[in-house]
Amino acid sequence: MIFNRRTRRLYYEDFLLYKAPARVVRIEDDSIELDATVAYPEGGGQEADHGTIVLDDGTVLRFDDAKKLYLHPAGLAEFPGLQVGGVIKHVIVPEDRLLLRQASLGAPVVVQIDVERRARLALSHTASHLLYLGISQVRPEAIESTIGCHIRPHGARFDFAVENRFEADELARIELVANAYVQSNALVSVSAHAAEPDARLWHCDGRVIPCGGIHLTSAASIGPLQVRRRGLGRGKERISCEFPQAMPALDGYHAKRAEVAS
Ligand SMILES: [Zn+2]
Structure with missing residues (x-):
């Protein structure tokens, strides 16, 4: 209904x-x-x-x-x-x-x-996708077992139900992949499904992910990502990222004028 x-x-x-x-x-x-x-x-x-x-x-x-x-x-x-x-x-x-x-x-x-909060959330959301792309390359089996995601203004994290913990060398490789996207200023675009404007697709580097969030159009302003792991008990891992040098852009935001009825 x-x-x-x-x-x-x-x-x-x-x-x-x-x-x-x-x-x-x-x-x-x-x-x-x-x-x-x-x-x-x-x-x-x-x-x-x-x-x-x-x-x-x-x-x-x-x-x-x-x-x-x-x-x-x-x-x-x-x-x-x-x-x-x-x-x-x-x-x-x-x-x-x-x-x-x-x-x-x-x-x-x-x-x-609050534009500053929005700009931070858009940046953090985009960073979370780059982190996820890194995880999907290094630990593809974990992606299938994603059990949570939290995107806040200054960081993002994913929780996974996996048997094997993320090792230090895997975290370093995930960080490298994510940072390569930032350094190349990877372009991000979002499109809507033709039949349903609220069904949205996120595109970056040939990858397409269904996602209704708010994103940046390019990755450079995220700055270097730092990736960390935390164990959440048996079989559960949390991978988070922060970006202390991020420069969220506030320019471009504008007000909508009242529409004239036709
Ligand atoms: Zn998204």
Whole structure:
């Protein structure tokens, strides 16, 4: 069954949008739903954007989470298990929740994200793919046993259910592969499936990965990746990366103007 509301995902139409007009669709005690948003919700291991929603009377509601709800299966063979559609709920920080009473259904608002956090998350997300490409070359069997992924502003990690731990020489080789992509400033592009705009493909160096996250268009600004391992108990390994010299680019982000009804 397909849910009857769908939030327009402006971050897929233009991933450099940081601010856009929208309208209120639903108000709850702790959250607000809009007809469109620039805020990327938590998904695929990537943390959500943070930001503000400014009501037409000037009231500012800060949100520190955004969640996807009521998705439905895309039903595309290339994307097994992919869920699309549904709505995005902006979770308002506890101190601002009483201000939700000022919001009214259908009213115009402006939704804006914290650009620095977004730029960091896009960088971290792209780095996570380069790490994954490194792991897929050095320990291909681990890729089949991925059990978790977490992408935060300053680092990324994957968890694997594998019998053999990652040895120091394997970590060094993974780091080399990932850093070679950074040094060559590997180009990254993202395309959408013709039948379903929320079904997205990540392309880099001839590799194609289904991924709905937000990415950089080139790898150089990530800087050198440092790869580490941690054992999580018997048969579980965590591989993480950090990039202390990263230079997330803030230029290019822009606001969306109100659309003129035709
Ligand atoms: Zn991705």
